[in-house]
Amino acid sequence: MMKSKFHKKTFHFKLPSGTSRGILTEKHAWFIEIWEESNPSIVGTGECSIIPGLSPDFENFESYEEQLSKVCENLQIDLENWPSIKFGVECALLDLKNGGKGVVFDNSFSRGERKLAINGLIWMGDKEFMQSQIQEKIDAGFTTIKMKIGSIDFETELKLLQSIRAEFSSDQITLRVDANGAFSVDEALEKLRKLAKFGIHSIEQPIKAGQYEEMRNLCVNSPVKIALDEELIGVNQLEKKKELLDLIQPDFIILKPSLHGGISGCKEWISLAEERKINWWITSALESNIGLSAICQFVGEYKNRLPQGLGTGSLYTDNIPSNLIVKEGQIYLSL
DSSP states (O other): OEEEEEEEEEEEEEEEEEETTEEEEEEEEEEEEEEETTEEEEEEEEEEEOOTTTOTTOSOHHHHHHHHHHHHHOTTSOOTTOHHHHHHHHHHHHHHHTTSSSOSSOSTTTTTOOOEEBOEEEOBOOHHHHHHHHHHHHHTTOSEEEEEOSSSOHHHHHHHHHHHHHHOOTTTOEEEEEOTTBBOHHHHHHHHHHHHTTOEEEEEOSBOTTOHHHHHHHHHHOSSOEEESGGGTTOOSHHHHHHHHHHHOOSEEEEOTTTTTHHHHHHHHHHHHHHTTOEEEEBOSSOOHHHHHHHHHHHTTSOOOSOBBOOOTTSBTTOOOOOEEEETTEEEEOO
């Protein structure tokens, strides 16, 4: 018989981090632990990570912890509408199965044999702050940079991209941008044309989610390849996933297990995308090193060579100690 419990931990950002949902200074996570009653010394651990305003299963602390309590009473409970908790439970069960040593998947990544390429993330902020981050990532050896846009004047953002291209060609530095739905439908195509001048690899979610026909039209006409992110949140039924991908036909989908159905939900999205020749990559939802390691191991199950969005382990002053290493634009386990 399995037993389980959970506890909450709050992490603190080294620097206030700007997102489309405001400035983040702290991050809340819950850790679920599962063990066999007959062998309590071996414990599997999983992280349930939320981003207020984005996570579809988080309204407030009270209702979230109420659901976690229900899960601990019954690990078979339906978690389709609770993706962050589902991810935590899945990881804890896999960790338990593999001996409770933080091994969620036994593969070349978890054995320290494989490195994953990742992008360097540029947080929203004023021009000087974003410029300093860009230089820092380039100095650190990143060859793929992802810049969040939509929080400052668009022309200023274009100048930041222009400053990168003045020094580095698209063969040297790959540029991704993430609009988090910041563009209006009327202005989106014109802005995409301006972005295209700088050899942009892709743009995440140029317009707000839920505008399927408008997003489809953008995918057809945009000179910049489009990736769906928020668009996938809350789409849990297999047929609904198929309908969305077949209608919009994006160039990429971007998956976060804590938002997109846990490990099993992401596996389903990946299978459907690959059937349709749609490329994909995975990013963290600002998990601590526990969740981040699990996501890296999940990516290690695939042969995907695109840079992933997994460079968030150094965000916190009080992160959980880990043997995850980020160096020269790659992440790996040092065993």
